[in-house]
Amino acid sequence: MNMDQLKRQAAARALEEVRDGMQLGLGTGSTAKHFVELLGERVAAGLKVIGVPTSEATRLDATRCGVPLTTLDEIDHLDITVDGADEIDPALNLIKGGGGALLREKIVAAASDRMIVIADDSKWVPTLGKFPLPVEVIPFGLGATRRAIEKAFAECGVSGQMAVRKGKDGHVFVTDGGHWIVDAQLGRIEDPASLAKALSAIPGVVEHGLFIGLASSAVLAGGEGIRVIERRKPKGD
Ligand SMILES: O=C[C@H](O)[C@H](O)[C@H](O)COP(=O)(O)O
Incomplete structure (x- = not known):
């Protein structure tokens, strides 16, 4: 299985958590794009959800895939955000922002009850920092x-x-x-x-790509199948 197929597998596993009526944060990047596409298929089949995109690129993808969109001004919370990451450590701290969307991604993740990180297992690292x-x-x-x-x-x-x-x-x-x-x-x-x-x-820093205590779980797809890692501490700790 190639990298892209692994990303799609992780996205498909996260989609199993989505229920009718949910308000979803839609991540950015090549892995999150798979989730948006798969979500679009479910919406076409009748699933009722609404999404908040974390970038202009995701807004375009979601629109193309027929996923209805809203903003954090119109709704007051999100049930789940599904997003990719550049690195994930065993405490589920993340480096994000390789695609430049970290600011909106963090705002959306912080407004979500749960953040599910989806990735191929090359993103799993013992210590953050190799990725710039x-x-x-x-x-x-x-x-x-x-x-x-x-x-x-x-x-x-x-x-x-x-x-x-x-x-x-x-x-x-x-x-x-x-x-x-x-x-x-x-x-x-x-x-x-x-x-x-x-x-x-x-003062001059708007945001940074360290996501600490935001991810609730990580879905990692690798050669040997899918691993789901749950965060032990409550969100925000
Ligand atoms: O700004 C981009 C995001 O943080 C992405 O979620 C991250 O870079 C991972 O992207 P990809 O799934 O393409 O590896």
């Missing part, structure tokens, strides 16, 4: 923000090269919120919760 950590920043005063980020890294015992993300066209990548992303090659993040807190305290 995306930090969404305001372009104004970026030099000062970068220095503050470096200081936060040092205080949390990590270091590494930082680079402003570029798009495929070679220009600076601009998020759906109009911000930039700095990717930091940290290698190992021993204490992701402390780093998350330190980054969140920096």
Whole structure:
């Protein structure tokens, strides 16, 4: 089975959790796209759900697949968000934002009763950090923000090269919120919760890709089948 088939399998397993009448957060990326497509098939067959997309790309996919959409201004909570991840550790802490959608993804995940992370099992890591950590920043005063980020890294015992993300066209990548992303090659993040807190305290940082205590479960598809890992602590701890 190739990687794409594994992603689709994980998405199909998460879809089993969806019930009629649910309000769903719709993630972003190649794995979440499978979920949106499979959900669209169920909607066409009569399932009644409504979704909040975590990016403009997902909004387009969901619309194409016939999934009805709403916003977090119109509804006050979501039952389940299903989203991919770039790395997942055994505590179900995540690095997200490889596709640049981390800000909306985090807002939507935080508004959800449950977040189910779907992935092929290459995303499962003992320690976060090999995948470059995306930090969404305001372009104004970026030099000062970068220095503050470096200081936060040092205080949390990590270091590494930082680079402003570029798009495929070679220009600076601009998020759906109009911000930039700095990717930091940290290698190992021993204490992701402390780093998350330190980054969140920096004025020029809009959001970062560390998702701490947000995922309720992870569905990992691999060569030997599907593994579902449940988070032991309640959401938010
Ligand atoms: O910004 C993008 C998201 O956080 C994605 O969920 C993440 O990058 C995983 O994407 P994929 O399923 O394509 O590996």
